[in-house]
Amino acid sequence: MNPNKLSRSFKLFYESPINVPAPYHLEAVFTFNQFDTDKPTIAIEIQYIDRSDFSREELIADGLVPDDSWTYEGELPLVWRDRLGAAFQEYVTGSCSPKDQEPFITLEANDTTPNVPLYLESQESLIQEFMQAMFEIDGRELPLYLGFQFKDRAGNWRKIEGEMSFASLSFTYLESEEGQKVFSNWEELQDLMNHVFIAEFSADKANQNCKSASLAVYPGDGLWYVAGHSLRKPSGNNYYFDELEEKLQFIF
Structure with missing residues (x-):
């Protein structure tokens, strides 16, 4: 054009x-x-x-x-x-x-x-x-509030929460130890979201708080979903949780 x-x-x-x-x-x-x-x-x-x-x-x-x-x-x-x-x-x-x-x-x-x-x-x-x-x-909708708990490459558990904004094409999140950060590679964020939302979410097994040291996702609905329990891998994808953790380690 x-x-x-x-x-x-x-x-x-x-x-x-x-x-x-x-x-x-x-x-x-x-x-x-x-x-x-x-x-x-x-x-x-x-x-x-x-x-x-x-x-x-x-x-x-x-x-x-x-x-x-x-x-x-x-x-x-x-x-x-x-x-x-x-x-x-x-x-x-x-x-x-x-x-x-x-x-x-x-x-x-x-x-x-x-x-x-x-x-x-x-x-x-x-x-x-x-x-x-x-x-x-326009204030018609709010940014998507997301949370992730995962083990980093050093073997330490990390928990982050923040807003995924389509307006700014970025994820502004808070981590207890390092404070507020912004990640602005939208393509990587899209890839992460596409991966997260192909999982199966069982709301009846989820909790409002994430208490256990487990891989977990907060997809914006007010609940935390724990891998292998309330968060189930897609049918046929045996490496789903490993791939999810690797994406989180790479981005954060």
Whole structure:
């Protein structure tokens, strides 16, 4: 894609895959202005399709806000300008004709020429993360609070807790012995999260506090899950817990 197109105002259109049902199905328009400057701005319009068919109580019970639309205007974080800009450079001229399980994604600059990503799945993940970031900035949602207990390479048990922020693309955590730290390699954090959340979580066996010296995860739901007990490895992955501990040792 011609980088000059990103120097002016342009729009990104997104719609969930057709097979994503209400109340999760949505359409969104992102309007970017002054994108290649130090003060880029963003205007967002999101419409949830057929969310009005559900009661307020049903939506809240599923962890969703009862509103069927959301708008936002403000500054675009520079970390997100850079991340999105790199992704947009890989768009090519063409039209988007997704399958039922694929999203609709199209970028249009002032000349109205449509540009589309080569790989819809990875771009959908990026857009979903961006929406989460803007929800955080607007105060609509809070950063994900996570905790880990693991044995480091020296054989010492470590316990850390902190906030995973999509807005800043970083994990700010507190460790009892070393105080507050920030880890900002988002790709490594994504890899860790992808690994953590393929495990099986048994809430009925989990606890609010982590008392034993064991590999454990606090995934943001108010409970600690201990490996081999309330935290179960994915079926067929016999090395899951070893791999999880190695990732934690590498990052922290």
